[in-house]
Amino acid sequence: MIDRSLAAIGLRRRSFEGAGAGRRTFGWGKMPNPQAAVQAARQPLMQRARYLVANNPHAAAAKAAWVAALVGSGIWPALTGPISDRWTAWTDEADADWLTDFPGLCALLVGSMVVDGEGLAVRTVTRAGLRIRVLDPDQLDGSLTRPLPDGGAIINGVEFDAIGTRVAYWIKPQRYELAMPANMNPVRVPAEDVIHLFRPDFPGQVRGISWFAPVVLRIAEHDEWHGAQITRQKIGALLAGVITTQDGTTPFAGEMQGDAVIGSLEPGAMVVLPPGKDVTFSNPPAIAEEANEFARITLHEIAAGLGLPYEVMTGDLSQVNYSSIRAGIVSWRQRIETIQHNVIVFQMLRPTWKHWVTVERLAGRIDGRLEDPVPVRWITPKQPWVDPAKDVQAEVDAINAGLMSRREAVAARGMDVGTLDAEIAADRAREKALGLTFTSPVKVPQPEGTTA
Incomplete structure (x- = not known):
């Protein structure tokens, strides 16, 4: 009201219509503080995205497409000589749970980043070398937020020092609450031992947000619409005939239900009705072309919200040619390279490489002094x-x-x-x-x- 009153007398006027106040903008949503919005929405979005990936084929395809594009067969360091052989041997031993190799660990973390908004893992040193254990992001205690005496703070389980540097993570030691009483109190783990993989969307972001955030509601509504269309098709398949007679007799044998006779027709039967008897068949509804077009438009919106080409998410290549699919794929590959180098390589691969080199040198398995850096260039998977x-x-x-x-x-x-x-x-x-x-x-x- 104040804005409108000032604007009426010419004291305040917004040049950007999107920032104006009035009937057209009534009910629009706002996000004054993205950090607070992430804190409030992170877990509900994560849980709903997990449900969609488990039950919706397009959501499952979207996750698989991102993991395949970002990780593929693995992002490998450009190495030669003995250090290359040792790294290759270690990749088969990297998983502390012995479920997969190092590229498989990358795929697990990237998949968690896409669906949950962040991937979480801890690096531990054993007698055999460096090991990595992937954790559920829920183990990072998001409820833990408080100031610290030294001027730092813990925000959603992430500890910062007085100048805002991440110094530790407060992680629950067990993945889930067991039937027997378990210690679910978080343990402080130094930041250099933690892999916290997430896509930074705004400055100062502490925790990741699910990549499905823009489309969770749209996918759920598309599911509801699709279920309604299937029901419509089922009803449409129920062809029924009504026989009208004037004398109350019927040419069919069947089951009596009240005053009606419920009969059936057999394939290939030839039925001749006597005079005065008529058969009227139901007219089942059919799905019009506009319904199919609506489905395509909705799936285009979902793919755009997930950052995927429509054809990659749906597998529908019916309306593409070489030029159009190439233009779409080239643009998507630019986005892939951005995430590979700015997120995966920076947040996970480089710190892991430095940690691995230090452990291997201390164990005497590779040559070199601890203070000597070993620069490496990471080779991303070949794009088809x-x-x-x-x-x-x-x-x-x-x-x-x-x-x-x-x-x-x-x-x-x-x-x-x-x-x-x-x-x-x-x-x-x-x-x-x-x-x-x-x-x-x-x-x-x-x-x-x-x-x-």
Whole structure:
């Protein structure tokens, strides 16, 4: 009212209509404090997203698509020599629960980040080396929030020092409450021993929010609509006939229910009704084309809210061609690379690599001083081509034109150029030693006046 009164006399006027007050904006939602909103909504959204992934096929496909795109067969460090062999051997031993390998641990954490909003794991050191145990995000005590005497604070189970640096996590030691009384009091775990994987959506974010947050309501409503359409189809399949007679007799034998006779027709039967008797069949409802179009539009909205191409989430390729699917996939791959490098590599892989190198050096399994860093470049999984022939030719043309390097092209395939060159050299040496001859690669035409 104050805003409208001031605006009426020309003292205050908003130039942005979305910030205005009036009939058009009445009932619009607001989020003044995103951190408080996440604290209040994180657990309900997580529980509902889990339910949808367990019961809705599109939600399950969305989670699987994100995990496959972000992790695939694994994000690997570009290594050579003994340290590469030791890392490869360790990846099979990384899981403290002995359920999967290191890429599998990454997939578990990424899947939890997509559905629950965050992935949680702890790193522990055993005699055999570094081990990682994936935890349920509920084990991070979200109810624990209080100030600390040194000027720091615990917010939703995450402890910060006086300057706002994460220093510890308060984690419940058991995953779930057991039938017998159990100690569910949280234990303080130093931050350097914890993997807390989540997508930061705003500055100062403490806990992650489910990626399904924008579409939880839309998926639930789509489920309800779909159930109603199935019921409609079931009713439509119930074809019934009503026989009208003038003398009260019936040509069918059947079961008497009150004054009515309930009979049935058999396939292939030929029935001749006597004069004065008529049969009227029901007209069951059919699903019109606008209902199918409504379903597609709703699924497009759900896919957009989840950051997925519609075709990836639904598997529906009926309305795409090479150009349209390539444009959609290229845009999605840019989003994939952003999350891989800015979230997964930064929050999980780099800290784990530093921790692993320290443990292995202390155990004497790899050479080097503790203070010497071991920089590494992480190779993401190869993204499949839309049209291999066209994509390869485009890469060859770009390399020949000087617009990209072989290293860049090889890295896009999820490989390291040094490793690839060594494999090619070894293959050619073995072929020569064995007297094998294969089709020679096609030579690129050289400009006139130059020698190949």
